[in-house]
Amino acid sequence: MIKISSFFTIFLFFFLSSFGQQPIIQNIASRNNLSLNGKWNYIIDPYENGFYDYRREAFDQSKSKVGGYYDDKRSVDKSELIEYNFDKSPTLKVPADWNSQEERLSLYEGTVWYRKLFMAKPLTGKRYVIYFAAANYESHVYLNGKKLGMHKGGFTPFQFEVTDLLKAGENSLVVKVDNTRKKDEVPTINTDWWNYGGITRDVFLAELPDTYIHDYKVQLAKGNANFIDGFVQLNGITKSQKVTINIPEIALSFSVNTDEKGYADIKQAVKKLTYWSPENPKLYQVKISSETDEVNDKIGFRTIETKGKDILLNGKSVFLRGISLHDENPLIPGRPRSEGDLRMLLTWAKELNCNFVRLAHYPHNEEMVRLADEMGLLVWAEVPVYWTIAWENPDTYNNAQNQLSDLITRDKNRASVIIWSVGNETPLSDPRNKFMGNLVDRARSLDNTRLVSAALELHRDGNKVIVDDVLGEKLDLASFNEYAGWYWGGTPKEITKYYFDIKYQKPVVITEFGGDALAGFHADADTKFSEEYQQALYESQFKILSSIDGLRGMTPWILVDFRSPRRPHPIYQEFWNRKGLISDTGKKKKAFFTLSDYYNKLSKSFNQKK
Numbered sequence: 056m057i058k059i060s061s062f063f064t065i066f067l068f069f070f071l072s073s074f075g076q077q078p079i080i081q082n083i084a085s086r087n088n089l090s091l092n093g094k095w096n097y098i099i100d101p102y103e104n105g106f107y108d109y110r111r112e113a114f115d116q117s118k119s120k121v122g123g124y125y126d127d128k129r130s131v132d133k134s135e136l137i138e139y140n141f142d143k144s145p146t147l148k149v150p151a152d153w154n155s156q157e158e159r160l161s162l163y164e165g166t167v168w169y170r171k172l173f174m175a176k177p178l179t180g181k182r183y184v185i186y187f188a189a190a191n192y193e194s195h196v197y198l199n200g201k202k203l204g205m206h207k208g209g210f211t212p213f214q215f216e217v218t219d220l221l222k223a224g225e226n227s228l229v230v231k232v233d234n235t236r237k238k239d240e241v242p243t244i245n246t247d248w249w250n251y252g253g254i255t256r257d258v259f260l261a262e263l264p265d266t267y268i269h270d271y272k273v274q275l276a277k278g279n280a281n282f283i284d285g286f287v288q289l290n291g292i293t294k295s296q297k298v299t300i301n302i303p304e305i306a307l308s309f310s311v312n313t314d315e316k317g318y319a320d321i322k323q324a325v326k327k328l329t330y331w332s333p334e335n336p337k338l339y340q341v342k343i344s345s346e347t348d349e350v351n352d353k354i355g356f357r358t359i360e361t362k363g364k365d366i367l368l369n370g371k372s373v374f375l376r377g378i379s380l381h382d383e384n385p386l387i388p389g390r391p392r393s394e395g396d397l398r399m400l401l402t403w404a405k406e407l408n409c410n411f412v413r414l415a416h417y418p419h420n421e422e423m424v425r426l427a428d429e430m431g432l433l434v435w436a437e438v439p440v441y442w443t444i445a446w447e448n449p450d451t452y453n454n455a456q457n458q459l460s461d462l463i464t465r466d467k468n469r470a471s472v473i474i475w476s477v478g479n480e481t482p483l484s485d486p487r488n489k490f491m492g493n494l495v496d497r498a499r500s501l502d503n504t505r506l507v508s509a510a511l512e513l514h515r516d517g518n519k520v521i522v523d524d525v526l527g528e529k530l531d532l533a534s535f536n537e538y539a540g541w542y543w544g545g546t547p548k549e550i551t552k553y554y555f556d557i558k559y560q561k562p563v564v565i566t567e568f569g570g571d572a573l574a575g576f577h578a579d580a581d582t583k584f585s586e587e588y589q590q591a592l593y594e595s596q597f598k599i600l601s602s603i604d605g606l607r608g609m610t611p612w613i614l615v616d617f618r619s620p621r622r623p624h625p626i627y628q629e630f631w632n633r634k635g636l637i638s639d640t641g642k643k644k645k646a647f648f649t650l651s652d653y654y655n656k657l658s659k660s661f662n663q664k665k
């Protein structure tokens with residue numbers, strides 16, 4: 056164990072015991088890190104024998120706290136009974152879902168224990184944090200037999216300070232990951248995507264100075280393209296420090312002084328900026344240095360606002376030529392594992408002539424959003440408040456709010472992100488309106504510079520398609536999913552009779568439309584699941600949507616076919632949702648080219664009009 060001052064030990068003790076999991080550290084991946092990716096030994100534990108004793112009492116709640124698999128015991132005495140053995144257990148790769156790696160786990164939902172041994176050389180005066188970019192869904196984390204804490208939510212990062220538990224030499228990190236679907240969780244038991252389990256994103260040990268830059272926001276102020284409005288937050292003992300923000304390319308350097316809580320506002324006039332846009336995704340090197348720490352980031356500056364039925368990016372009208380995406384790359388297959396997997400998805404979006412992506416239905420990888428920054432794609436970012444949720448359970452609300460807060464905390468410096476979405480297709484009721492309304496307020500209180508929306512539902516009266524969900528009053532956009540020609544309304548040629556009655560004087564962004572097509576299945580345009588049907592459906596959709604006054608964008612459903620347990624058709628689906636414009640083997644369907652042509656024309660005509 057490393058030596059640290061007793062004051063520091065006491066501080067850490069209170070810090071760890073009172074918080075367990077710490078609030079997210081901004082840009083932690085850029086720190087001095089030891090990667091814990093790679094092979095982890097695992098034990099499948101459907102009955103949770105490694106967590107509960109035979110009376111179903113949790114070992115880690117017992118007095119002795121021993122007996123759980125997290126002890127990572129090895130037998131030293133031949134008469135000793137130990138019924139597990141990580142050293143001799145098989146391995147899974149991290150980051151990755153377990154379903155795609157191991158036949159026995161392809162349909163598994165439950166607990167898997169992961170164990171990683173790693174060597175560390177902790178230095179006196181440094182602090183150490185173990186960071187998980189995501190694990191689905193509930194994770195209990197233990198270092199050298201001691202519980203660090205628990206995290207719920209399959210798509211947001213979490214971390215634990217381990218300064219006083221990290222050993223010089225070998226360390227054992229054990230994580231119990233459970234992807235059991237539960238009614239009161241977020242998402243709930245019912246979704247149209249695969250419940251991939253496991254440690255699905257990067258894991259590392261980060262080294263930080265004793266007082267470090269915990270969080271910062273360096274973004275343009277709402278409605279002022281010449282003013283940076285943000286903050287910096289230090290964590291540690293030396294809370295009052297001078298912090299300097301430096302953007303060398305525009306020769307800007309200024310300082311702020313943090314208060315006794317380690318906090319300072321950043322308010323600074325700024326000139327000569329080249330604004331970030333999809334056409335010119337300009338990012339600046341930004342250096343933030345305190346007396347004890349330094350962090351570097353690449354940040355773009357832009358404004359986003361609505362005016363009547365218009366969306367203005369850097370003060371200019373923009374049409375959001377988008378596509379929806381899941382965090383899944385079927386060519387891998389499963390959850391993406393590397394930057395290349397993510398870049399492939401965004402490159403396809405670019406080929407479609409998109410300037411916008413909807414990252415549905417939950418927070419995607421931070422790396423994805425950084426790539427969108429770099430490649431010039433605007434982003435709709437969402438939390439998994441999807442379909443039905445236990446609207447009246449306060450724990451469920453807190454969980455949803457935590458996921459939203461973590462998403463906003465993580466991605467608030469990304470110029471690409473212009474919209475926070477608080478959910479998708481949630482059925483109307485008073486408790487739901489309250490729940491969703493509170494999430495909207497929460498998003499606005501954390502970030503007043505971006506738009507807030509949700510993918511709403513519609514209803515029909517004859518040929519009239521009505522969008523009048525009360526939640527829409529609180530949102531910045533009129534955004535809704537619309538499945539004419541697939542779930543209702545007849546064949547593609549029959550749907551052109553529909554027209555829209557949208558109750559709000561706001562820009563309209565259609566968050567979904569589409570239909571399934573099995574790549575390579577050709578028939579006439581009335582035959583469901585054929586490429587021709589999907590193509591005709593897109594063409595008819597363009598006709599009906601273009602009549603909407605204030606149409607300012609769309610994200611058809613979806614870029615690539617994705618796995619879904621709800622799609623059992625033995626010929627056309629085989630547990631794939633086939634609404635992709637690209638198949639599970641990477642083949643572009645006819646509708647891919649239809650949409651790319653449409654967007655190409657739209658980019659020219661919309662620019663000319665404005």
Ligand code: GCB
Pocket residue numbers: 247416479480536567612632634
């Ligand atoms: C929807 C959902 C999306 C589904 C899609 C479909 O409305 O928002 O998650 O996958 O429809 O294919 O039915």
